[in-house]
Amino acid sequence: MATMRDIKRRRDSIQSTEQITKAMKLVATVKLQKSKTRAEAAKPYFNLMYDTIRSIMDRSGQLNHKYLKAGASEKKAVIAITSNRGLAGGYNNNIVKLVCSELPAKDTVVYAIGRKGRDGLARRGFAIGADYSEVINDPLYQDAADLTAVLLEAFAKGEIGEIYLAYTSFKNTVVHDPKLLKLLPVALDEPGAGSRQEPGSRAIMNYEPDDETVLDAIIPKYMSSLIYGALLEAVASENGARMTAMDSATSNAEEMIEDLSLQYNRARQGAITQELTEIVAGANAIGG
Amino acid sequence: MAEMFKLKIVTPDRIFYDGEASMVELTTTEGEIGVYANHIPMTSIVSPGVLKIHEAEELRKATLMAGFIEVLQDRITIMAEVAEWPEDIDAKRAQEAKIRAERRLQDRYPGTDVMRAELALKRALVRLETVAR
Numbered sequence: 001m002a003t004m005r006d007i008k009r010r011r012d013s014i015q016s017t018e019q020i021t022k023a024m025k026l027v028a029t030v031k032l033q034k035s036k037t038r039a040e041a042a043k044p045y046f047n048l049m050y051d052t053i054r055s056i057m058d059r060s061g062q063l064n065h066k067y068l069k070a071g072a073s074e075k076k077a078v079i080a081i082t083s084n085r086g087l088a089g090g091y092n093n094n095i096v097k098l099v100c101s102e103l104p105a106k107d108t109v110v111y112a113i114g115r116k117g118r119d120g121l122a123r124r125g126f127a128i129g130a131d132y133s134e135v136i137n138d139p140l141y142q143d144a145a146d147l148t149a150v151l152l153e154a155f156a157k158g159e160i161g162e163i164y165l166a167y168t169s170f171k172n173t174v175v176h177d178p179k180l181l182k183l184l185p186v187a188l189d190e191p192g193a194g195s196r197q198e199p200g201s202r203a204i205m206n207y208e209p210d211d212e213t214v215l216d217a218i219i220p221k222y223m224s225s226l227i228y229g230a231l232l233e234a235v236a237s238e239n240g241a242r243m244t245a246m247d248s249a250t251s252n253a254e255e256m257i258e259d260l261s262l263q264y265n266r267a268r269q270g271a272i273t274q275e276l277t278e279i280v281a282g283a284n285a286i287g288g
Numbered sequence: 289m290a291e292m293f294k295l296k297i298v299t300p301d302r303i304f305y306d307g308e309a310s311m312v313e314l315t316t317t318e319g320e321i322g323v324y325a326n327h328i329p330m331t332s333i334v335s336p337g338v339l340k341i342h343e344a345e346e347l348r349k350a351t352l353m354a355g356f357i358e359v360l361q362d363r364i365t366i367m368a369e370v371a372e373w374p375e376d377i378d379a380k381r382a383q384e385a386k387i388r389a390e391r392r393l394q395d396r397y398p399g400t401d402v403m404r405a406e407l408a409l410k411r412a413l414v415r416l417e418t419v420a421r
Contacts, residue, residue, distance in 0.1 A: 038301070045298045049367055052358050056331055141300045141369065208318050208332040217317075217333040218356050221367065228300055 018253035025246035032239035046229035071161035082117030089245035096120035139231035168237035176237035386412035
C-alpha cells in the first residue's frame, strides 16, 4: 500500500494540474467569446459572397473560364487551418486525419496555417509548400488575400491543378466539424438553406466590361473571402475545442483528487490505528 | 420620386449598409456609373472611388476601395473589401499617405513598385474626396 506521503504528493501534483487546466479553460472561454463575435460578424459577407457567386453562375449559363476548369497539373494544394498550440482535444488531429483520408500524400502540397497541422501532415509524408502559421494568431482579410494571390499564381503557372481548403467549421460552442472545401476549380454544391432562390428573376447577367475580366476579378475575392471566413471560424472552433477539452480535464482531475483524498484518509486512519495498537501493546508489555 | 430598391453593402467584417435607396453612384473599372431601380442585371468590378447613396431624403457618401457590384432588378449588392463612412476616415493620415505616394511616384527609385504607389495615391485621394464636403 502506498504511503501517506506518496499519496499526498500525487494529490498535490494533480491539484496544481487542475489549477492550470481551470485557468486555461477560463482563458479559452474569454477568447471564444471574442472569436465567436468576429466569426459571426464575418458570416454575412461569407454567405452573401457564396450566394452572389452562385447567382452569377446560375444566370450566366455555360461559362468557359480558366478558374472553372481543373488545371493541367495532377498536383493538388490544400490549405490546412489548424492551431499553433495543442491541448485542444481532437481539434488539430481531426483536420490532419481528414486531409489524409481525402487527399493522396504524394500529389498534395500543403499550405499550412497553424503549426500543429503542419507538423502532423509533414509526419505523414505530405510536402509542405508554405507555412503561414503566424496568421492564425490574428487573422486579417489581407492575409487571406495574400494567400489567394500566391495560390492563384501557382494555379496559373500550372503547378497545381486543384485547390482545397481544410478547416473546422464552427456550428456552436460545442459542435465543430472538420470540413474540406474545394476552392478551385469553382464548384458549387446544392443550394444551401441560406441561399436565395426566386423564380422569375432569371434574366441573363451582363458583365461589364466582359465576363472573363469580371470573373478574373471576382473569383480571387471569392477565394479570399472563403479563406478569411474559414480562418475566423477555425479560431472560434479552436477556442471552443480547447474550452471543452480543458473542462473535461478539470473534472477528471477533480475526480482523481477525490479518489486520492479517500485513499489518503484511509492510509492516515490505518497509520493511526497501527500506532495505537503499538502503544497499547507496549504498555501491556511494560505493565504485564 | 424615383422608385426605391434594396441596397446592401457588405465588407468582410460587417454589414456596412442595409437599406433602401433610389439611386447609387459609384466608380467601376469602366468609369463612374449611377444605378436606378429596374436596371438590367449586371455584374461589374468596383474600383476605388466615392460611393453616393441617394436615400429618400438625404445623400450619404462613403469610400469604396475594391470589390464588385451585383445589380439585379430590385436589389443591388456591393461586396466591398474596404468601405468607410466619412467619420471613419482620418483626414490627416490620408493627407500624409497622399504626400508619401506622390513622392514615391516622383522619385521612381529602381525598387519602387509603381502600381502599388499609384494605388496608394488613389486610395488617399478618394478618402480625401469623401471627407471634403
